[in-house]
Amino acid sequence: MPEALARTGICEETIRCGLTDEAAASNQTQEVNIVYRKVDTNLNFVDREKEVEKFWKDNKIFEKSMDSRKEGETYTFYDGPPTANGKPHIGHVLTRVIKDMIPRYRTMKGYMVPRKAGWDTHGLPVELEVEKKLGLDGKEQIEEYGMEPFIQQCKESVWKYKGMWEDFSSTVGFWADMEHPYVTYDNNFIESEWWALKEIWEKGLLYKGFKIVPYCPRCGTPLSAQEVSQGYKTVKERSAIVRFKVVGEDAYFLAWTTTPWTLPSNVALCVNPDEIYCKVKAADGYTYYMAEALLDKVLGKLAKDDEPAYEILEKYKGTDLERREYEPLFACAGEAAAKQHKKAHFVTCDNYVTMSDGTGIVHIAPAFGEDDSRVGREYDLPFVQFVDGQGNMTKETPYAGVFVKKADPMVLTDLDKEGKLFDAPKFEHDYPHCWRCDTPLIYYARESWFIKMTAVKDDLIRNNNTINWIPESIGKGRFGDWLENVQDWGISRNRYWGTPLNIWQCECGHMESVGSRQDLYEKSGDERAKTIELHRPYIDDITMKCPDCGKTMHRVPEVIDCWFDSGAMPFAQHHYPFENKDLFEQQFPADFISEAVDQTRGWFYSLLAESTLLFNKAPYKNVIVLGHVQDENGQKMSKSKGNAVDPFDALNKYGADAIRWYFYINSAPWLPNRFHGKAVVEGQRKFMSTLWNTYAFFVLYANIDNFDATKYTLNYDKLPVMDKWLLSKLNTMVKTVDADLDSYKIPEAARALQEFVDDMSNWYVRRSRERFWAKGMEQDKINAYMTLYTALVTISKAAAPMIPFMTEEIYQNLVRSIDKTAPESIHLCDFPAVDEAHIDSELEAKMDEVLKIVVMGRAARNTANIKNRQPIAKMFVKAPEKLPEFYQEIIEDELNVKSVEFTDDVRSFTSYTFKPQLKTVGPKYGKQLGNIKKALAELDGNAAMDTLNEKGALTFNFDGNEVVLTKDDLLIDMAQTEGYVSEADNTVTVVLDTTLTPELLEEGFYREIVSKIQTMRKEAGFEVMDHIYVYADKNAKIADLIKKYADELKSEVMADNIMLGEMTGYTKEWNINGEDVVLGVAKVTK
DSSP: HHHHHHTHHHHHHHHHOOOOSHHHHHHSOOOOOSSSSSOOOOOOHHHHHHHHHHHHHHHHHHHHHHHHHHTTTBOOOOOOOOOSOOOOOHHHHHHHHHHHHHHHHHHHHTOOOOOOEEEOOSHHHHHHHHHHHOOSHHHHHHHHHHHHHHHHHHHHHHTTHHHHHHHHHHHTTTEEEEEEEEETTHHHHHHHHHHHHHHHTTTTTTEEEEEEEEEETTEEEEEOOOHHTTEEEEEEEOOOEEEEEETSOOOOEEEEOOOOOGGGGOOEEEETTTTEEEEEETOOOOTTEEEEEGGGHHHGOOBTTTTTTTEEEEEEGGGGGOOBOOSSSSHHHHHHHHHHHHOSEEEEETTOOOOOSSTTTTEGGGGGGGHHHHHHHHHHHHOOBBHHHHHBBBSSSTTTTHHHHHHHHHHHHHHHHTOOOEEEEEEEEEEEEEEETOOOOEEEEEEEEEEOOGGGHHHHHHHHHHHHHEHHHHIIIIIIHHHHHHHOOOOESSSSSOOOOEEEEEETTTTHHHHHHHHHHHHHHOGGGOOOSSSSSTGOOEEEEEEETEEEEEOOSEOOHHHHHTTTTTTTTTTTTTTHHHHHHHHHHBBBEEEEEEGGGTTTHHHEEEEHHHSSSSSSSSEEEOOEEOOTOOOOOOTTTTOOOOOOOOHHHHOOHHHHHHHSSOOOTTTTTOOOOOHHHHHHIIIIIHHHHHHHHHHHHHHTTTOOOGGGOGGGGOOOOHHHHHHHHHHHHHHHHHHHHTTHHHHHHHHHHHHHHHHHHIIIHHHHHHHHHSOOHHHHHHHHHHHHHHHHHHHHHTTTSSSSSHHHHHIIIIIITTOOOOSSSGGOOOOOOOOOOOOOOHHHHHHHHHHHHHHHHHHHHHHTTTTTTTTTTEEEOOOSSSSOOHHHHHHHHHHTTTEEEESSOOOTTTTEEEEOOOHHHHHGGGGGHHHHHHHEEEEEHHHHHHHHHSSSSEEEEEEEEEEEGGEEEEEEEEEEOTTTEEEEEOOOEEEEEEOOOOHHHHEEEEEEEEHHHHHHHHHTTTOOOEEEEEEESSOOHHHHHHHHHHHHHHHTTTEEEEEOOOEEEEEEEEEEEEEEEEEEEEEOOO
């Protein structure tokens, strides 16, 4: 429905203002038998939602919804597990409402939708929480405290906010099985992971390697690539351009690094083999070797007025410099190389060196970079690592015990003192920080366990291509690119609280992977293996005899990445393959998952990785990626900024349905959502309030008429046009919403619901009000009641997955109150079926035309500054086809026009003038601009407009030069004939006759009086059924008008009598059309 027609709140106005005809008034004297519970028209839904929530719990509606569909086709939803040792935030409302709505819809469509809740319970965040609680700092203090009591504390800590999460989920209407959740620390869950890891081991894809890994020195553990991606921050730091003295000549290699703390570990320099390098005499007196492409950028600042920055002495290709030696920058690196009996401190070549920054020469420290490590292997460089596991410089360096980032300025100072620092330019870049503790990461050579994801890259890509990503751009782009550049998964963590890595190792080098408790028992012979808790330190007590050398094998100390836990949930939640094999196969892969966009490298990836490794198929068919929730200015929410929204405060203020609705209709789910109260309230007003007021309108009058919908049937053939139109729109809406939700088009479905509610309230009810007020219970009144009842019940069912609380309340009152055989809850109903026979596209098109004409007529009234209460004699309409009389009468009534006339020619009322649009015509026909202006000025405006509408352009010929002008090339003004106002678009023109005769003015004056009295009824707080007395004083002209229209006035405002020259009751001074008057209203009491 066009926005200009919307009158949100019209039903509330109808309810409160009273009735407007005599027949309706006679109804009010009847004894009212309550059929439906009275509806409170206040729009505070929070308390009502609490009652619905209690109803669901008391009557186990969720459990019944699952049980009622147990024979249905399975539609599997996987819930990505939150961690219960952190509080819910506003972003969790978004994920919860999307993850709840789709399963509700599928359940109403007849599917059996498993919805098992889960808890992510392992990992470093839990350990950090416990460390903080116990006042511990770091691994040494944890081990002094004792691993066993520490693990017990972790197990308790993970449930810190469990109750809060359950209350939150219940409040927001998130339905999942929280009585029997999967828990990642459960022994059965871990045993399934051991099975998976052994499968991966036996495929040769789990290996121990020495690799440069992103490492958090505070946490003492490496991070996976997906974890690193979560912690980048923009930082400003100093880099270093350093002079490395060439052996045997008075010259220096100029090399650049962004990590000065790695310089004490320098063992080589690297150039690009294919680039040109120069030996130059610089203006600072030094001779340098560096890349030709970067000479000006680096040395340019040395130039003086009478002296260039540098003079090129010789040019070399990068390969010419290979193996050239230089003096060690720090003595400790030279000593380390000598002890390892390896050659160091010479130039190497590799194509990873670029000409975008620095000097074209980079320094090599193999322990601290992936490229450095590779070059080190190729040139057999010594391995020098002067940083310990806490990220502190070691005793070999001059900076023993200093954290690497704090050592940066110290290194720069020392190099400057020794004349080795050319420059230390500041630069801004994105640097990875630990997502858990915010410590800067370092790239660090460590022994670690890896899953060889690079070996299954093609399978990952192929399986990803079977997934329906919403939006597709993330699956093909962000996630697809991630897979194209997939790295081996660093699976191990040097920590305590996590799934123990299932590898036992002997000092002779032999290793065994254990795939189950039984496997452990058979290999160890230890009875405890059958029942022992599968966590450290307990599992570390189980040893086994080495089959190779007979010595004792111990479990390796590492635990695994907790992302492996979450990625294992499809099978581990069922204790597969040890139990529930059929159940797992029935529920794998998932039909639907949904999480925020940051999970592209988290849960979305771990699920796909493990599913590909174990089953070589995608673990989910459809995934909705959700954008982050921002504040109203598009800023990221954070406590430090003071713009974070507490989800409980928001739910208590606005209610769950309002927030749910906002997230559904606001924007595509994958775009950032700007969350703020004004937007939530506006969404609530446009949809929920309109639906609620329409429902309240129905209940009010149905109770007045003792109308019980079970006692009547909807006979389509007997329905008038308005009823058939609403039923057509209703079935079109159901068809649209069903198709949209089936294809995960959430905002589109929400808009279809909102548009229908707008049509139902602001067009159908408003156009049909007098039918509900009619005397008795004639067929037309029954038709109106049954049509509106059907629409309300059907829209409630169609909207139930989105706004489950309000729709439940409407259903209980409209359906269950009169039909105890109906399903106990709206969420036990089927989704509405479409009745194609009731969809009449031609009827909908005609009514759309009516709406369009009414909108244009109102615009014309506004232009003429004539209120809608002021009758107008005539309106002319030019349209593609003449509407039947029924529709003309609607237009007349809506626009308060005595007569509407369709005509093919409105030329006598309008004319058009044309001028060139210079910004488009100038560039195309600049030389002809004078001719164009003259030709346009001489046109017959109406004829030219006809040509423009018919052919899309006006064509001219000036001395053989053709000029074609479209509407974009023209400034078009519509001239009005005096006494008429018109509005037009491409197909329709409306013309209002604005001449107001004395009779029309008098009638308009009377309508203003009626409006003021109706307003006073409302302000005085009178009920719809109340009859009144009307008083008027201090204006003879208005008194005469009231006398003339007395009978009509009594009927419209339900007045038993009108007293002129007297005043009592609720009184108010008015100025009506320039006339001052005092009006009064008083309730008639028996």
